[in-house]
Amino acid sequence: MPRFFMEHIDPASPRVVITGRDAEHIKVLRMRLGETFTVCDGNGTELLCTLTQSDGKTVYADVLEVRPVTSESTVPVHIYAGLAKGDRVDYVVQKCTELGAHDITFFHSERCIVRLDPKKSADAKLARLQRISEEAAKQSGRGIIPRVGYLDDYKGMLREAAQSQLKLFLYETGDRVSLQSAIRAVAPVQSAAVITGPEGGFTPEEAEAAREAGFAVCAMGPRILRCETAPLIPLTAILYETGNLD
Protein backbone atom coordinates (compact mmCIF):
# COMPACT_ATOMS: atom_id res chain seq x y z
CA MET A 1 0.00 0.00 0.00
CA PRO A 2 1.45 3.42 -0.91
CA ARG A 3 2.58 5.56 1.99
CA PHE A 4 3.22 9.27 2.31
CA PHE A 5 4.61 11.47 5.03
CA MET A 6 2.97 14.78 6.01
CA GLU A 7 4.35 16.89 8.80
CA HIS A 8 1.12 18.48 9.90
CA ILE A 9 -1.76 16.10 10.28
CA ASP A 10 -4.93 16.93 12.16
CA PRO A 11 -6.05 13.52 13.44
CA ALA A 12 -9.49 15.01 14.12
CA SER A 13 -10.06 15.95 10.47
CA PRO A 14 -12.09 13.54 8.35
CA ARG A 15 -10.17 14.52 5.21
CA VAL A 16 -6.57 15.09 4.05
CA VAL A 17 -5.38 17.24 1.17
CA ILE A 18 -2.11 16.30 -0.56
CA THR A 19 -0.15 18.60 -2.88
CA GLY A 20 3.34 18.83 -4.34
CA ARG A 21 5.58 15.82 -5.02
CA ASP A 22 3.31 13.34 -3.25
CA ALA A 23 0.31 14.40 -5.35
CA GLU A 24 2.44 13.90 -8.45
CA HIS A 25 3.52 10.52 -7.18
CA ILE A 26 -0.11 9.47 -6.71
CA LYS A 27 -0.68 10.49 -10.34
CA VAL A 28 2.37 8.47 -11.48
CA LEU A 29 1.11 5.46 -9.55
CA ARG A 30 -2.21 5.83 -11.45
CA MET A 31 -4.14 5.40 -8.24
CA ARG A 32 -7.89 5.33 -8.73
CA LEU A 33 -10.73 6.71 -6.66
CA GLY A 34 -11.44 4.36 -3.77
CA GLU A 35 -7.88 3.05 -3.53
CA THR A 36 -6.31 3.16 -0.09
CA PHE A 37 -2.99 4.48 1.15
CA THR A 38 -1.46 5.60 4.42
CA VAL A 39 -0.37 9.06 5.49
CA CYS A 40 2.11 9.20 8.37
CA ASP A 41 2.92 12.25 10.47
CA GLY A 42 6.48 11.01 11.04
CA ASN A 43 5.79 11.10 14.74
CA GLY A 44 3.96 7.96 15.71
CA THR A 45 0.56 8.35 14.03
CA GLU A 46 -0.73 7.23 10.66
CA LEU A 47 -4.00 7.66 8.80
CA LEU A 48 -5.52 5.01 6.59
CA CYS A 49 -7.02 6.98 3.70
CA THR A 50 -9.11 6.40 0.60
CA LEU A 51 -8.71 8.52 -2.51
CA THR A 52 -11.82 10.63 -3.23
CA GLN A 53 -10.70 13.28 -5.71
CA SER A 54 -7.58 14.15 -7.69
CA ASP A 55 -6.75 16.60 -10.45
CA GLY A 56 -3.09 15.57 -10.63
CA LYS A 57 -1.93 18.55 -8.57
CA THR A 58 -4.16 18.25 -5.53
CA VAL A 59 -5.37 15.01 -4.02
CA TYR A 60 -8.28 14.73 -1.59
CA ALA A 61 -8.77 11.65 0.54
CA ASP A 62 -11.15 10.56 3.28
CA VAL A 63 -9.67 9.27 6.52
CA LEU A 64 -10.86 5.74 7.27
CA GLU A 65 -8.82 5.17 10.41
CA VAL A 66 -6.38 6.97 12.73
CA ARG A 67 -3.92 4.55 14.28
CA PRO A 68 -0.54 4.40 16.00
CA VAL A 69 2.45 3.32 13.91
CA THR A 70 3.79 -0.05 15.05
CA SER A 71 6.78 -0.41 12.74
CA GLU A 72 9.35 1.51 14.79
CA SER A 73 12.03 -0.25 16.82
CA THR A 74 11.58 0.07 20.58
CA VAL A 75 15.31 0.87 20.73
CA PRO A 76 16.53 3.88 18.73
CA VAL A 77 19.72 2.94 16.87
CA HIS A 78 21.78 5.91 15.72
CA ILE A 79 24.13 5.18 12.82
CA TYR A 80 27.38 7.13 12.46
CA ALA A 81 29.31 6.27 9.27
CA GLY A 82 32.55 7.71 7.91
CA LEU A 83 31.76 9.69 4.77
CA ALA A 84 32.41 7.50 1.72
CA LYS A 85 32.57 8.08 -2.01
CA GLY A 86 29.84 8.03 -4.63
CA ASP A 87 26.76 5.93 -4.20
CA ARG A 88 28.06 4.17 -1.10
CA VAL A 89 26.42 6.79 1.09
CA ASP A 90 23.14 6.37 -0.85
CA TYR A 91 23.29 2.70 -0.09
CA VAL A 92 23.94 3.26 3.63
CA VAL A 93 20.95 5.60 3.86
CA GLN A 94 18.60 3.36 1.91
CA LYS A 95 19.45 0.13 3.72
CA CYS A 96 19.73 1.54 7.24
CA THR A 97 16.34 3.25 6.79
CA GLU A 98 14.80 0.05 5.49
CA LEU A 99 16.24 -1.97 8.37
CA GLY A 100 15.02 0.46 11.02
CA ALA A 101 17.78 2.93 12.00
CA HIS A 102 16.59 6.01 13.87
CA ASP A 103 18.92 8.40 12.05
CA ILE A 104 22.09 8.34 9.97
CA THR A 105 24.98 10.74 10.46
CA PHE A 106 28.02 10.78 8.20
CA PHE A 107 31.21 12.22 9.59
CA HIS A 108 34.69 13.26 8.61
CA SER A 109 37.68 11.30 9.86
CA GLU A 110 41.34 11.25 8.96
CA ARG A 111 41.20 8.62 6.22
CA CYS A 112 38.06 9.91 4.50
CA ILE A 113 38.80 10.50 0.83
CA VAL A 114 35.87 12.86 0.36
CA ARG A 115 34.68 15.72 2.52
CA LEU A 116 31.64 17.95 2.54
CA ASP A 117 32.09 21.69 2.78
CA PRO A 118 29.47 22.82 5.30
CA LYS A 119 29.25 26.13 3.44
CA LYS A 120 28.86 24.65 -0.04
CA SER A 121 28.31 21.05 -1.02
CA ALA A 122 26.89 19.74 2.25
CA ASP A 123 23.36 21.13 1.90
CA ALA A 124 22.70 19.78 -1.58
CA LYS A 125 24.22 16.41 -0.77
CA LEU A 126 22.27 16.05 2.46
CA ALA A 127 19.02 17.11 0.78
CA ARG A 128 19.54 14.36 -1.80
CA LEU A 129 20.29 11.78 0.90
CA GLN A 130 17.26 12.94 2.88
CA ARG A 131 15.08 12.20 -0.16
CA ILE A 132 16.58 8.69 -0.34
CA SER A 133 15.72 8.25 3.33
CA GLU A 134 12.15 9.44 2.70
CA GLU A 135 11.69 7.05 -0.24
CA ALA A 136 13.03 4.12 1.77
CA ALA A 137 10.86 5.09 4.76
CA LYS A 138 7.75 5.13 2.56
CA GLN A 139 8.59 1.82 0.94
CA SER A 140 9.39 0.01 4.17
CA GLY A 141 6.45 1.42 6.13
CA ARG A 142 8.49 3.36 8.67
CA GLY A 143 6.86 5.62 11.25
CA ILE A 144 9.57 8.28 10.92
CA ILE A 145 11.83 9.55 8.16
CA PRO A 146 15.34 8.98 9.54
CA ARG A 147 17.22 12.28 9.59
CA VAL A 148 20.46 12.31 7.58
CA GLY A 149 23.19 14.54 8.95
CA TYR A 150 26.88 15.34 8.60
CA LEU A 151 29.45 16.19 11.24
CA ASP A 152 32.75 17.58 10.08
CA ASP A 153 34.41 17.18 13.48
CA TYR A 154 35.35 13.66 14.60
CA LYS A 155 35.60 14.49 18.31
CA GLY A 156 32.27 16.29 18.17
CA MET A 157 30.76 13.21 16.54
CA LEU A 158 32.10 11.04 19.36
CA ARG A 159 30.58 13.36 21.96
CA GLU A 160 27.18 13.23 20.30
CA ALA A 161 27.23 9.45 19.73
CA ALA A 162 28.40 8.82 23.30
CA GLN A 163 25.02 10.02 24.60
CA SER A 164 23.53 6.63 23.67
CA GLN A 165 23.55 3.85 26.23
CA LEU A 166 25.01 1.05 24.06
CA LYS A 167 28.08 2.43 22.32
CA LEU A 168 29.66 0.33 19.56
CA PHE A 169 32.75 1.29 17.56
CA LEU A 170 33.48 -1.19 14.78
CA TYR A 171 37.19 -1.62 14.13
CA GLU A 172 39.07 -4.06 11.97
CA THR A 173 42.17 -4.69 14.04
CA GLY A 174 43.73 -4.78 17.48
CA ASP A 175 42.22 -5.46 20.87
CA ARG A 176 38.47 -5.86 20.42
CA VAL A 177 35.44 -7.49 21.99
CA SER A 178 32.87 -9.49 20.07
CA LEU A 179 29.74 -7.76 18.86
CA GLN A 180 27.70 -10.30 20.80
CA SER A 181 29.41 -9.70 24.13
CA ALA A 182 29.32 -5.91 23.68
CA ILE A 183 25.57 -5.91 23.01
CA ARG A 184 24.76 -8.41 25.76
CA ALA A 185 26.82 -6.47 28.30
CA VAL A 186 24.20 -3.70 28.12
CA ALA A 187 20.85 -5.24 28.91
CA PRO A 188 18.17 -4.12 28.50
CA VAL A 189 19.38 -1.86 25.69
CA GLN A 190 17.57 1.48 25.73
CA SER A 191 19.42 3.35 22.99
CA ALA A 192 22.38 2.55 20.78
CA ALA A 193 24.99 4.31 18.67
CA VAL A 194 27.02 2.46 16.05
CA ILE A 195 30.17 3.97 14.53
CA THR A 196 31.73 2.54 11.35
CA GLY A 197 34.60 3.86 9.27
CA PRO A 198 35.14 5.18 5.75
CA GLU A 199 36.82 3.15 2.97
CA GLY A 200 40.25 3.43 4.57
CA GLY A 201 39.11 2.62 8.10
CA PHE A 202 40.12 4.42 11.27
CA THR A 203 43.54 5.42 12.56
CA PRO A 204 44.68 3.81 15.84
CA GLU A 205 44.33 7.25 17.46
CA GLU A 206 40.69 7.51 16.38
CA ALA A 207 39.96 4.06 17.80
CA GLU A 208 41.65 5.05 21.05
CA ALA A 209 39.61 8.25 21.25
CA ALA A 210 36.42 6.20 20.82
CA ARG A 211 37.51 3.86 23.59
CA GLU A 212 38.15 6.83 25.87
CA ALA A 213 34.69 8.17 25.02
CA GLY A 214 33.21 4.96 26.41
CA PHE A 215 32.74 2.97 23.22
CA ALA A 216 33.13 -0.80 23.06
CA VAL A 217 35.66 -1.41 20.29
CA CYS A 218 34.15 -4.37 18.41
CA ALA A 219 34.99 -6.92 15.77
CA MET A 220 32.45 -7.97 13.15
CA GLY A 221 33.93 -11.33 12.26
CA PRO A 222 36.99 -12.31 10.22
CA ARG A 223 35.61 -11.21 6.85
CA ILE A 224 36.46 -7.81 5.42
CA LEU A 225 33.31 -5.75 4.93
CA ARG A 226 32.86 -2.89 2.52
CA CYS A 227 32.28 0.39 4.31
CA GLU A 228 28.73 0.60 2.96
CA THR A 229 27.88 -2.88 4.27
CA ALA A 230 29.42 -2.50 7.72
CA PRO A 231 26.65 -0.46 9.42
CA LEU A 232 24.01 -3.06 8.51
CA ILE A 233 25.61 -5.78 10.64
CA PRO A 234 25.57 -4.15 14.09
CA LEU A 235 22.19 -2.55 13.28
CA THR A 236 20.72 -5.96 12.47
CA ALA A 237 22.41 -7.56 15.48
CA ILE A 238 21.01 -4.93 17.88
CA LEU A 239 17.48 -5.19 16.45
CA TYR A 240 17.72 -8.98 16.58
CA GLU A 241 18.98 -9.07 20.16
CA THR A 242 16.40 -6.58 21.43
CA GLY A 243 13.45 -8.44 19.88
CA ASN A 244 12.86 -5.83 17.19
CA LEU A 245 12.92 -8.39 14.36
CA ASP A 246 9.98 -10.32 15.79
Added chain:
Amino acid sequence: MPRFFMEHIDPASPRVVITGRDAEHIKVLRMRLGETFTVCDGNGTELLCTLTQSDGKTVYADVLEVRPVTSESTVPVHIYAGLAKGDRVDYVVQKCTELGAHDITFFHSERCIVRLDPKKSADAKLARLQRISEEAAKQSGRGIIPRVGYLDDYKGMLREAAQSQLKLFLYETGDRVSLQSAIRAVAPVQSAAVITGPEGGFTPEEAEAAREAGFAVCAMGPRILRCETAPLIPLTAILYETGNLD
Protein backbone atom coordinates in the same frame (compact mmCIF):
# COMPACT_ATOMS: atom_id res chain seq x y z
CA MET B 1 46.06 -7.31 0.53
CA PRO B 2 44.99 -8.64 -2.90
CA ARG B 3 43.63 -12.16 -2.93
CA PHE B 4 43.22 -14.69 -5.70
CA PHE B 5 41.63 -18.09 -5.96
CA MET B 6 43.35 -21.01 -7.70
CA GLU B 7 41.75 -24.41 -7.81
CA HIS B 8 44.91 -26.47 -7.90
CA ILE B 9 47.53 -25.47 -5.41
CA ASP B 10 50.46 -27.64 -4.45
CA PRO B 11 51.17 -26.59 -0.87
CA ALA B 12 54.58 -28.26 -1.11
CA SER B 13 55.69 -26.03 -4.00
CA PRO B 14 57.81 -23.00 -3.14
CA ARG B 15 56.41 -21.04 -6.09
CA VAL B 16 53.08 -20.27 -7.75
CA VAL B 17 52.43 -19.29 -11.36
CA ILE B 18 49.39 -17.15 -12.16
CA THR B 19 47.94 -16.67 -15.63
CA GLY B 20 44.69 -15.46 -17.21
CA ARG B 21 42.37 -12.90 -15.62
CA ASP B 22 44.19 -12.88 -12.28
CA ALA B 23 47.52 -12.10 -13.97
CA GLU B 24 45.82 -9.23 -15.80
CA HIS B 25 44.32 -8.05 -12.52
CA ILE B 26 47.78 -7.98 -10.92
CA LYS B 27 48.90 -5.82 -13.83
CA VAL B 28 45.91 -3.49 -13.40
CA LEU B 29 46.68 -3.20 -9.69
CA ARG B 30 50.23 -2.14 -10.68
CA MET B 31 51.66 -4.49 -8.09
CA ARG B 32 55.43 -4.29 -7.80
CA LEU B 33 58.05 -6.94 -7.21
CA GLY B 34 58.18 -7.80 -3.52
CA GLU B 35 54.54 -6.93 -2.86
CA THR B 36 52.53 -9.60 -1.08
CA PHE B 37 49.17 -11.18 -1.81
CA THR B 38 47.30 -14.34 -0.89
CA VAL B 39 46.31 -17.26 -3.08
CA CYS B 40 43.48 -19.43 -1.77
CA ASP B 41 42.58 -22.92 -2.98
CA GLY B 42 38.91 -22.35 -2.16
CA ASN B 43 39.08 -25.33 0.13
CA GLY B 44 40.54 -24.25 3.43
CA THR B 45 44.16 -23.40 2.57
CA GLU B 46 45.80 -20.15 1.56
CA LEU B 47 49.33 -19.18 0.55
CA LEU B 48 50.96 -15.90 1.47
CA CYS B 49 52.99 -14.98 -1.62
CA THR B 50 55.43 -12.33 -2.76
CA LEU B 51 55.60 -11.19 -6.38
CA THR B 52 58.93 -12.12 -8.01
CA GLN B 53 58.36 -11.77 -11.74
CA SER B 54 55.61 -10.59 -14.09
CA ASP B 55 55.34 -9.90 -17.79
CA GLY B 56 51.66 -8.92 -17.61
CA LYS B 57 50.47 -12.30 -18.84
CA THR B 58 52.23 -14.63 -16.43
CA VAL B 59 52.99 -13.84 -12.81
CA TYR B 60 55.51 -15.76 -10.69
CA ALA B 61 55.48 -15.54 -6.93
CA ASP B 62 57.38 -17.13 -4.05
CA VAL B 63 55.37 -18.75 -1.29
CA LEU B 64 56.20 -17.22 2.08
CA GLU B 65 53.70 -19.17 4.16
CA VAL B 66 51.10 -21.94 3.84
CA ARG B 67 48.27 -21.48 6.32
CA PRO B 68 44.69 -22.52 7.01
CA VAL B 69 41.96 -20.03 6.13
CA THR B 70 40.24 -18.70 9.25
CA SER B 71 37.58 -16.50 7.68
CA GLU B 72 34.88 -19.11 7.10
CA SER B 73 31.85 -19.41 9.33
CA THR B 74 31.77 -22.56 11.48
CA VAL B 75 28.12 -22.93 10.42
CA PRO B 76 27.40 -23.18 6.69
CA VAL B 77 24.44 -20.93 5.83
CA HIS B 78 22.76 -21.77 2.53
CA ILE B 79 20.78 -18.92 0.98
CA TYR B 80 17.74 -19.64 -1.20
CA ALA B 81 16.24 -16.51 -2.76
CA GLY B 82 13.32 -16.12 -5.16
CA LEU B 83 14.66 -14.99 -8.53
CA ALA B 84 14.29 -11.21 -8.80
CA LYS B 85 14.69 -8.66 -11.57
CA GLY B 86 17.76 -6.81 -12.78
CA ASP B 87 20.59 -6.00 -10.45
CA ARG B 88 18.76 -7.21 -7.36
CA VAL B 89 20.26 -10.67 -7.81
CA ASP B 90 23.73 -9.13 -8.22
CA TYR B 91 23.25 -7.40 -4.93
CA VAL B 92 22.12 -10.58 -3.17
CA VAL B 93 25.20 -12.45 -4.42
CA GLN B 94 27.65 -9.68 -3.56
CA LYS B 95 26.33 -8.98 -0.07
CA CYS B 96 25.67 -12.59 0.97
CA THR B 97 29.19 -13.54 -0.15
CA GLU B 98 30.68 -10.62 1.74
CA LEU B 99 28.73 -11.49 4.88
CA GLY B 100 29.73 -15.16 4.81
CA ALA B 101 27.03 -17.28 3.11
CA HIS B 102 28.16 -20.76 2.04
CA ASP B 103 26.26 -20.68 -1.26
CA ILE B 104 23.40 -18.82 -2.93
CA THR B 105 20.63 -20.51 -4.90
CA PHE B 106 17.95 -18.59 -6.76
CA PHE B 107 14.70 -20.36 -7.44
CA HIS B 108 11.47 -20.01 -9.34
CA SER B 109 8.21 -19.55 -7.47
CA GLU B 110 4.72 -18.56 -8.49
CA ARG B 111 5.04 -14.80 -8.11
CA CYS B 112 8.48 -14.50 -9.73
CA ILE B 113 8.29 -11.96 -12.54
CA VAL B 114 11.42 -13.28 -14.28
CA ARG B 115 12.47 -16.82 -15.00
CA LEU B 116 15.64 -18.45 -16.30
CA ASP B 117 15.42 -20.95 -19.11
CA PRO B 118 17.73 -23.80 -18.09
CA LYS B 119 18.43 -24.43 -21.76
CA LYS B 120 19.20 -20.84 -22.71
CA SER B 121 19.65 -17.85 -20.41
CA ALA B 122 20.51 -19.67 -17.21
CA ASP B 123 24.14 -20.52 -18.00
CA ALA B 124 25.18 -17.00 -19.01
CA LYS B 125 23.33 -15.42 -16.10
CA LEU B 126 24.81 -17.83 -13.56
CA ALA B 127 28.31 -17.40 -14.98
CA ARG B 128 27.99 -13.64 -14.50
CA LEU B 129 26.68 -14.06 -10.94
CA GLN B 130 29.48 -16.53 -10.20
CA ARG B 131 32.01 -13.85 -11.18
CA ILE B 132 30.32 -11.41 -8.79
CA SER B 133 30.63 -14.04 -6.07
CA GLU B 134 34.33 -14.53 -6.86
CA GLU B 135 35.02 -10.78 -6.78
CA ALA B 136 33.23 -10.42 -3.45
CA ALA B 137 35.03 -13.49 -2.06
CA LYS B 138 38.42 -11.99 -2.99
CA GLN B 139 37.58 -8.61 -1.56
CA SER B 140 36.21 -9.93 1.72
CA GLY B 141 38.94 -12.54 2.25
CA ARG B 142 36.70 -15.59 2.00
CA GLY B 143 38.10 -19.12 2.08
CA ILE B 144 35.65 -20.35 -0.55
CA ILE B 145 33.89 -18.86 -3.55
CA PRO B 146 30.19 -19.34 -2.77
CA ARG B 147 28.56 -21.31 -5.55
CA VAL B 148 25.64 -19.57 -7.27
CA GLY B 149 22.88 -21.85 -8.54
CA TYR B 150 19.34 -21.83 -9.88
CA LEU B 151 16.48 -24.26 -9.27
CA ASP B 152 13.46 -24.03 -11.52
CA ASP B 153 11.34 -26.29 -9.34
CA TYR B 154 10.01 -24.88 -6.05
CA LYS B 155 9.31 -28.26 -4.45
CA GLY B 156 12.75 -29.51 -5.46
CA MET B 157 14.26 -26.41 -3.86
CA LEU B 158 12.39 -27.14 -0.63
CA ARG B 159 13.69 -30.71 -0.61
CA GLU B 160 17.29 -29.56 -1.07
CA ALA B 161 17.04 -26.77 1.50
CA ALA B 162 15.36 -29.05 4.03
CA GLN B 163 18.59 -31.02 4.39
CA SER B 164 19.98 -28.29 6.63
CA GLN B 165 19.42 -28.51 10.36
CA LEU B 166 18.11 -24.98 10.99
CA LYS B 167 15.39 -24.28 8.41
CA LEU B 168 14.06 -20.72 8.13
CA PHE B 169 11.36 -19.58 5.74
CA LEU B 170 10.84 -15.82 5.84
CA TYR B 171 7.25 -14.79 5.25
CA GLU B 172 5.52 -11.44 5.55
CA THR B 173 2.14 -12.45 6.87
CA GLY B 174 0.11 -14.98 8.86
CA ASP B 175 1.10 -17.26 11.69
CA ARG B 176 4.84 -16.92 12.24
CA VAL B 177 7.50 -17.33 14.89
CA SER B 178 10.17 -14.73 15.62
CA LEU B 179 13.55 -15.09 13.96
CA GLN B 180 15.12 -15.13 17.41
CA SER B 181 13.02 -18.00 18.76
CA ALA B 182 13.41 -20.02 15.55
CA ILE B 183 17.21 -19.75 15.68
CA ARG B 184 17.47 -20.35 19.42
CA ALA B 185 15.21 -23.42 19.18
CA VAL B 186 18.01 -25.18 17.29
CA ALA B 187 21.11 -25.08 19.42
CA PRO B 188 23.88 -25.62 18.68
CA VAL B 189 23.24 -24.79 15.04
CA GLN B 190 25.25 -27.03 12.70
CA SER B 191 23.92 -25.97 9.32
CA ALA B 192 21.25 -23.54 8.16
CA ALA B 193 19.07 -22.84 5.15
CA VAL B 194 17.30 -19.52 4.67
CA ILE B 195 14.50 -19.08 2.13
CA THR B 196 13.30 -15.61 1.08
CA GLY B 197 10.84 -14.64 -1.63
CA PRO B 198 10.88 -12.69 -4.90
CA GLU B 199 9.46 -9.14 -5.28
CA GLY B 200 5.87 -10.34 -4.98
CA GLY B 201 6.45 -12.64 -2.02
CA PHE B 202 5.14 -16.17 -1.61
CA THR B 203 1.65 -17.58 -2.05
CA PRO B 204 -0.04 -19.05 1.05
CA GLU B 205 0.32 -22.49 -0.58
CA GLU B 206 4.08 -22.04 -0.94
CA ALA B 207 4.37 -21.04 2.72
CA GLU B 208 2.32 -24.07 3.73
CA ALA B 209 4.53 -26.37 1.64
CA ALA B 210 7.59 -24.95 3.42
CA ARG B 211 6.00 -25.55 6.79
CA GLU B 212 5.23 -29.14 5.81
CA ALA B 213 8.86 -29.56 4.72
CA GLY B 214 9.93 -28.73 8.27
CA PHE B 215 10.70 -25.02 7.91
CA ALA B 216 10.08 -22.51 10.68
CA VAL B 217 7.94 -19.79 9.09
CA CYS B 218 9.49 -16.59 10.44
CA ALA B 219 8.83 -12.88 10.66
CA MET B 220 11.63 -10.36 10.22
CA GLY B 221 10.09 -7.45 12.08
CA PRO B 222 7.29 -5.04 11.15
CA ARG B 223 9.19 -3.22 8.42
CA ILE B 224 8.76 -4.19 4.77
CA LEU B 225 12.08 -5.31 3.32
CA ARG B 226 13.05 -5.26 -0.34
CA CYS B 227 13.58 -8.75 -1.69
CA GLU B 228 17.30 -8.07 -2.18
CA THR B 229 17.73 -6.96 1.43
CA ALA B 230 15.76 -9.77 3.05
CA PRO B 231 18.40 -12.57 2.91
CA LEU B 232 20.95 -10.40 4.73
CA ILE B 233 18.90 -10.22 7.92
CA PRO B 234 18.57 -13.94 8.80
CA LEU B 235 22.12 -14.54 7.53
CA THR B 236 23.47 -11.86 9.88
CA ALA B 237 21.28 -13.09 12.73
CA ILE B 238 22.51 -16.69 12.37
CA LEU B 239 26.18 -15.65 12.18
CA TYR B 240 25.67 -13.36 15.17
CA GLU B 241 23.92 -15.99 17.28
CA THR B 242 26.47 -18.72 16.47
CA GLY B 243 29.48 -16.56 17.38
CA ASN B 244 30.59 -16.12 13.78
CA LEU B 245 30.75 -12.33 14.00
CA ASP B 246 33.34 -12.40 16.78
